[in-house]
Amino acid sequence: MTYFDNIILGLETALSLSNLWWCFVGVFLGTLLGVIPGIGVLAAISMLFPLTFQLDATAALIMLAGIWYGTTYGGSTAAILLNVPGAPANAITALDGYPMSQQGRAGVALFMTTIASFFGGSVGIILLMTFSGVISSAALQFSSAEYFALMLLGLVAASNISNGSMLKGLIMVCLGVLFGIVGSDIYTGMRRFTFGVVELADGIALIALAMGLFGVAEVIASVGKVDVAKLDPKSLSFAAMKPSRSEMRRSWLPMIRGSAVGSFFGTLPGTGPSIAAFMAYAVEKRSSKTPERFGKGAIEGIMAPESANNAADQTSFIPTLALGIPGSATMALMLGALMIHGIAPGPQLMTEQPSLFWGLVMSFWIGNILLLVLNIPLIGLWVRLLQVPYQWLFPAVLMFVCIGTYSVNNSWFDVVLVALFGGLGYTLRTLGFPAAPMLLGFVLGPMMEEHFRRAMLLGRGDPATFIERPISLVVLLVTLALLLWGVRPLFSRHKPASR
Amino acid sequence: MHKIDPDLISGMLVALFGLIVAIYAFNHYPMGTLRRMGPGMFPVGLGGLISCLGGALALSALFRRGHVAIPFRFESRTAVLVIVSVAAFALLIRSAGLVPAVIAVVSLSAFADKAATLRSTLVLAVALCALAYVLFRLALGLNLPLLIWPGA
Amino acid sequence: MRYRNGSGLVALAIGLVVAFPAVAQNYPGSNINFIVPYPPGGGTDIPARIVVDKLMEQTGWNVVVLNQPGAGGTIGLDQLARSNPDGLTIGMAQTSNLAVNPALNPEVNYDPLTDFTLLGLVTTQPMGIVTHNGSPFETFQDFIDEVRENPGSVLFGTPGTGTVAHMSIERLAVQGDLELEHVPYTGIAQAISDVMAGVVDIYIGSVPSVLPHVTSGSLRALAVTSAQPDPLLPDVPTVASFGFEGYESSDWKALVGPAGMPEDVLASLNAAIAAAMSDPELRSLLEAQGSTVLSGDPEEFAAFLPSEVQTWAEVVDAIDIQID
The missing domain is CATH 3.40.190.10 (Periplasmic binding protein-like II)
Incomplete structure (x- = not known):
């Protein structure tokens, strides 16, 4: 069968009435869950999992996948409007999305993130359609030495992710790493910094840290200070969503770069949309000629991460479908849905189940188009949310954060952590410490330790392993170059006075 | 009034914290060898790094003219009410159920805003309970008991 | 305290007093909570949901899956061991949290052999x-x-x-x-x-x-x-x-409840589980997961568990590993 035949087969499968319906159910639920802060995609998928026993494998996978990428579409909404990310993968979008909203450009921001999501998703799907084989065998070349080099690159690249003092950013990264390594040590099982609390044995939940640091801390900072947004009726009209010409012009490259970064991180097992979004933002700020605009409502700052996390959503199917290696818990669940129907995931899936593989891939297109159609008319509705007085809104936000966090692990302790991180986050914020680097350190730090230690184990104790492996060497050289380039202004001219 | 630079204090606190982390990790977790690193090696290094960064921050504050501007003031009343409201939710969701937990988080946090009245808070609490019920129980089908009678 | 021990005793007392067959016919009378001590979508969650689905279909009971992950599956299992033995809380345990962890981890508070009602083995891999x-x-x-x-x-x-x-x-x-x-x-x-x-x-x-x-x-x-x-x-x-004589190691999943469940409730549960486990559709769904499906028979489980617990305890002793 030719490539073209496969696409036709896929379209036929995806466009069948029942598959279309399940695709809609998936993306609709996904968007809804994405908008609500805290509710996890994994929890939603597993609740719907028994439903898939009754469906055929293709419809089941189409629906579950729809929830997965739909969540990332919706997740930017609360981040932009309320500075409270719907999911950790959208935390970085708030950095520039919320300032845009405060400047009365919420409509533009929501519209453009939808476009960015669609663009990133499309790039991811194209890669999935064309280069699955190549990409998945390339991903096999990545072992722990390469991962360590990449994580290091990420931390260095992102050290200036927030404005203000770089020293404070670095402190927050390190504190994040420290929170990240709480729990059982991967190599010995020894519990570190748990102080006898059994609930901490598996570590601090990402959702608890993210919701405390961004959700609760934001509410405390805003109560009594945020008035009803100065929202004139005009800003709700369709025309107000239209970005200016210069915004359009500045959006293209970030979207392309963001999609590239996102696609890359999506294919690597263990990394995912959150890391992809952070990296895309860091790359964008690094490569910008005017990095000082970031954090103050720069459109590049929302386009890059939103295209990256959606691209990562799609490309994470590459190792899952092409190799049968699930990169995350959600992907493992997708494979579970396949196995229930007696389909063995693995390299032979594409050839043995062409209608399933291509039907699923083509359903991603349909799902992304549905999301576009679903989300754009909703923008007006979401923006109206800003007209609700904050004194009514913030208790509702807190309620969503609480229920959402609780439902992820059914853990009351996670909600206690939300309260603690809320207090810590707010205190640090009043002292001028930025929150985003802490989340980044939290995500990357434990992986960095894991891979460093494993690389040393595999290299039998010889640190030369990091420079003997070509990919690792190249990444480390890039990191070094970036580091030197980053400290260059310290020597050439005076740093601009902080704030 | 002569004010101390807040960066000086926070830098010193961070440095102290890092030191405590490093010492605690060194005393409690084995360091291992370079080949098979123990659980202690990474935290000890990390604690040391945090300590150095904190020290650098404190020093930079010492040798700086003027003070760094603080973005905003610490609002203790708001902070305490919001944090307590979230903690109240955490304690009630298991033992009392969704409705009491939502009422607690909503009504406690609402008073963080000075404009809140008893009446408006009650209305809001009832409305959000209904919303939580419709959204989480009916629409999303989450398994959250609405109300657990004590002793039942 | 998260667990209402006092009320547990009261419920136990009531359960003992009113242990008539007539009550068994009223079982369960309300939702049955099914604890899965692992995150949704994991290797324990999927078979659990398959079994729960079949139980509900065959009996008309309302069984609610509660994922209670944490500490290698021991938090959820601990909670299960302490819940009221009224048949309204059961769950899925497996090799790791029921047999290995109690030996490996001194913080585990339950005893696999005395704190549970063994309902039956479901699968082995x-x-x-x-x-x-x-x-x-x-x-x-x-x-x-x-x-x-x-x-x-x-x-x-x-x-x-x-x-x-x-x-x-x-x-x-x-x-x-x-x-x-x-x-x-x-x-x-x-x-x-x-x-x-x-x-x-x-x-x-x-x-x-x-x-x-x-x-x-x-x-x-x-x-x-x-x-x-x-x-x-x-x-x-x-x-x-x-040449590794007697070597056998597998990842099994089993249904358990808290110790001290009343006879009549246990009888209804065992009957329902036996019926579900012999259902061809359930067996094929579980086999599709790559598992060998077992009978769900409580006696088989009771005969199997002690030797399993002992074997793993010996391994843990021999290798001097400790998770603390």
Whole structure:
């Protein structure tokens, strides 16, 4: 069968009435869950999992996948409007999305993130359609030495992710790493910094840290200070969503770069949309000629991460479908849905189940188009949310954060952590410490330790392993170059006075 | 009034914290060898790094003219009410159920805003309970008991 | 305290007083909570949901799955052990949290042999020991010979420290007096990718997780850990057949309730479980997960568990590993 035949087969499968319906159910639920802060995609998928026993494998996978990428579409909404990310993968979008909203450009921001999501998703799907084989065998070349080099690159690249003092950013990264390594040590099982609390044995939940640091801390900072947004009726009209010409012009490259970064991180097992979004933002700020605009409502700052996390959503199917290696818990669940129907995931899936593989891939297109159609008319509705007085809104936000966090692990302790991180986050914020680097350190730090230690184990104790492996060497050289380039202004001219 | 630079204090606190982390990790977790690193090696290094960064921050504050501007003031009343409201939710969701937990988080946090009245808070609490019920129980089908009678 | 122990006693007393067959007909009377001590979508969650689905379909009961992950599955199981033994709380346990962890982890408060009502074994899965397709180890014996010749030279990947796969390898090492270099991973993704690339020499993981790669030829299966060859890999010999007498290690899943459930409630539950487990659709769904389906018979489980608990305790003693 030719490539073209496969696409036709896929379209036929995806466009069948029942598959279309399940695709809609998936993306609709996904968007809804994405908008609500805290509710996890994994929890939603597993609740719907028994439903898939009754469906055929293709419809089941189409629906579950729809929830997965739909969540990332919706997740930017609360981040932009309320500075409270719907999911950790959208935390970085708030950095520039919320300032845009405060400047009365919420409509533009929501519209453009939808476009960015669609663009990133499309790039991811194209890669999935064309280069699955190549990409998945390339991903096999990545072992722990390469991962360590990449994580290091990420931390260095992102050290200036927030404005203000770089020293404070670095402190927050390190504190994040420290929170990240709480729990059982991967190599010995020894519990570190748990102080006898059994609930901490598996570590601090990402959702608890993210919701405390961004959700609760934001509410405390805003109560009594945020008035009803100065929202004139005009800003709700369709025309107000239209970005200016210069915004359009500045959006293209970030979207392309963001999609590239996102696609890359999506294919690597263990990394995912959150890391992809952070990296895309860091790359964008690094490569910008005017990095000082970031954090103050720069459109590049929302386009890059939103295209990256959606691209990562799609490309994470590459190792899952092409190799049968699930990169995350959600992907493992997708494979579970396949196995229930007696389909063995693995390299032979594409050839043995062409209608399933291509039907699923083509359903991603349909799902992304549905999301576009679903989300754009909703923008007006979401923006109206800003007209609700904050004194009514913030208790509702807190309620969503609480229920959402609780439902992820059914853990009351996670909600206690939300309260603690809320207090810590707010205190640090009043002292001028930025929150985003802490989340980044939290995500990357434990992986960095894991891979460093494993690389040393595999290299039998010889640190030369990091420079003997070509990919690792190249990444480390890039990191070094970036580091030197980053400290260059310290020597050439005076740093601009902080704030 | 002569004010101390807040960066000086926070830098010193961070440095102290890092030191405590490093010492605690060194005393409690084995360091291992370079080949098979123990659980202690990474935290000890990390604690040391945090300590150095904190020290650098404190020093930079010492040798700086003027003070760094603080973005905003610490609002203790708001902070305490919001944090307590979230903690109240955490304690009630298991033992009392969704409705009491939502009422607690909503009504406690609402008073963080000075404009809140008893009446408006009650209305809001009832409305959000209904919303939580419709959204989480009916629409999303989450398994959250609405109300657990004590002793039942 | 999160657990209402007092009310548990009251419920127990009521349960004992009104233990008539008539009440059993009223069982369950309300929702049955089904605790899965692992995150949604995991290897324990999926079979649990398959069983729950079939129970609800056959009996008309309303069974609600509650995922209560944490501390390697011990938080949820601990909660289960302390809940009211009224039949309204049951759950899914497995090798790791019911048999291995109580020996491995001093913080585990439950005793697997006294704190639970054993309802029945649901499935069992052996582990497969694999190497990459270009490996010099053509057979399991080649690998054993190499380890005996050069102790510590073979890098051995597992999906994680303290997992059943890891403990199975430790058991092999103890029984055969072998020295292996253990390389733990976090889950299967990176581990499988590394064994395929030859970064680690050998990997052990559940048969379904390695099966697709064995089928496609990128991995070579050397042995399975069950007593008999696994139906999914019928040509692969067992570890026991290489001179490891009595070696058998598997990842099983089982239904349990808190200890002290009233007879009549237990009778209704056992009948319902037996009916569900003999259903052909349920069996085929579970088999599709790569599992061997068991009977769900409580006596079989009661006979099996003590020796299993003892075996793992001996392995833990021998290897001087402790999770604290």
